[in-house]
Amino acid sequence: MNTRVVKLKRQPEDFQVEELTAFAASGGPFALYRLTKRSLGTPEAIDAIVRRWDIARARISFGGLKDRHALTTQHVTIDRGPRRALRQSGFDLAYVGQAGRPFAPRDISANRFSIVMRDLSKEALARAESALADPAIPNYFDDQRFGSLGESGEYIGRAWCEERYERALWLALAEPNEHDRPDDRERKRILREKWGDWPACKAALDRSHVRSIVSFLADRPGDFKGALGRTRKEMRSLWLAAFQSFLWNRLLSDLVRESCRDAVPVELKSGTVLFPGSGGLPEIALPLPSARLKTADARLERVLAAEGIALRQLRIQHPKDSFFSKGERASLVRPAGLTHASGADELYPGRRKLSLRFDLPRGSYATILVKRLTANG
Numbered sequence: 001m002n003t004r005v006v007k008l009k010r011q012p013e014d015f016q017v018e019e020l021t022a023f024a025a026s027g028g029p030f031a032l033y034r035l036t037k038r039s040l041g042t043p044e045a046i047d048a049i050v051r052r053w054d055i056a057r058a059r060i061s062f063g064g065l066k067d068r069h070a071l072t073t074q075h076v077t078i079d080r081g082p083r084r085a086l087r088q089s090g091f092d093l094a095y096v097g098q099a100g101r102p103f104a105p106r107d108i109s110a111n112r113f114s115i116v117m118r119d120l121s122k123e124a125l126a127r128a129e130s131a132l133a134d135p136a137i138p139n140y141f142d143d144q145r146f147g148s149l150g151e152s153g154e155y156i157g158r159a160w161c162e163e164r165y166e167r168a169l170w171l172a173l174a175e176p177n178e179h180d181r182p183d184d185r186e187r188k189r190i191l192r193e194k195w196g197d198w199p200a201c202k203a204a205l206d207r208s209h210v211r212s213i214v215s216f217l218a219d220r221p222g223d224f225k226g227a228l229g230r231t232r233k234e235m236r237s238l239w240l241a242a243f244q245s246f247l248w249n250r251l252l253s254d255l256v257r258e259s260c261r262d263a264v265p266v267e268l269k270s271g272t273v274l275f276p277g278s279g280g281l282p283e284i285a286l287p288l289p290s291a292r293l294k295t296a297d298a299r300l301e302r303v304l305a306a307e308g309i310a311l312r313q314l315r316i317q318h319p320k321d322s323f324f325s326k327g328e329r330a331s332l333v334r335p336a337g338l339t340h341a342s343g344a345d346e347l348y349p350g351r352r353k354l355s356l357r358f359d360l361p362r363g364s365y366a367t368i369l370v371k372r373l374t375a376n377g
Contacts, residue, residue: 006118007347008115008118008367009069009070015069015070017067017070018072019108020359021063023103024099028099029080030078031083031098032098033081035075040090041065043065044181049078052088060078061076062076063107064105065238111359114355115357117353117373121351125354129340131372138273140368143269146242146270148239149177149270150176151175155239162309163317165224169227187210241325246270247289247304252286252331254303255299259281260277261277264375266371281331283332288327292315333360333361335358335359
């Protein structure tokens with residue numbers, strides 16, 4: 001049984017995210033800002049800052065990507081950045097003070113969410129409120145983690161691990177993606193039509209980072225390994241994270257299947273996973289799959305065998321600044337400070353809405369809680 005359809009993000013205020021941190025402006029060379037954005041992705045906001053202030057993108061640091069279709073607040077540092085605010089369409093960048101180092105993912109202690117679930121029947125609302133009695137959720141990576149997954153459903157990170165460098169580069173630069181902006185779509189169309197004729201690609205493309213990669217290939221045809229290493233470091237990290245997260249989701253789904261009776265299948269962008277039905281999900285830590293583990297336990301061996309890839313392949317030969325994360329992730333997470341309220345839905349007459357407010361650790365997904373509340377509908 002799949003999740004019931006529930007209306008989320010009908011307006012930006014329906015999905016609010018506030019980054020929580022103890023990071024302080026205690027003096028130093030890094031300008032610290034609070035970035036509040038509305039219906040805009042974090043990369044797009046950073047691009048706008050780079051253009052407006054004419055600074056190198058490498059000078060900007062932030063902790064993570066926040067939802068595009070939402071009202072979000074996060075922190076940004078700029079090495080020797082302007083000590084002033086910036087306001088543009090879709091975002092406000094407020095200057096906070098100076099810091100001694102760049103803001104990093106480890107500086108996020110949690111994220112605070114305010115969410116409105118809309119267009120609920122009375123029965124669906126009752127089921128969701130009943131499920132809130134035990135709001136623990138399987139700690140899956142949700143669809144936001146897989147934004148780099150294009151129409152083919154192939155992972156750039158997988159092709160990269162398998163040393164299929166041309167395929168990885170094609171997926172990264174040319175494959176259509178639902179998140180593409182108009183200029184991205186046109187650039188990718190040109191690349192698909194002229195792939196391999198690098199001088200023609202270079203002549204047809206506007207000035208961009210992609211054009212610089214094509215220029216490299218025009219000078220060194222066939223060096224797809226070198227070209228892949230010239231893609232942006234932050235994008236390479238996202239590609240690897242997506243593939244590793246897909247494998248980790250398979251691990252957790254296997255644990256649910258083994259541990260829980262009447263598990264409920266739920267569709268994610270990364271594929272079908274199982275949510276706990278009756279029977280509790282064990283609270284354990286599952287490893288993030290990578291060759292850095294050296295050995296795999298029986299569950300990981302089973303998952304890798306099903307995917308047709310070996311543990312030793314989960315490593316990157318080039319460039320050396322790209323690698324899979326090392327560590328573990330909890331199988332289960334509990335929202336902190338959870339409160340909820342229901343009422344008539346002003347956007348859908350005759351229907352109900354459910355408003356939620358809660359905190360989740362960095363890296364956990366509020367949308368998984370929503371799917372948990374509707375999975376048995």
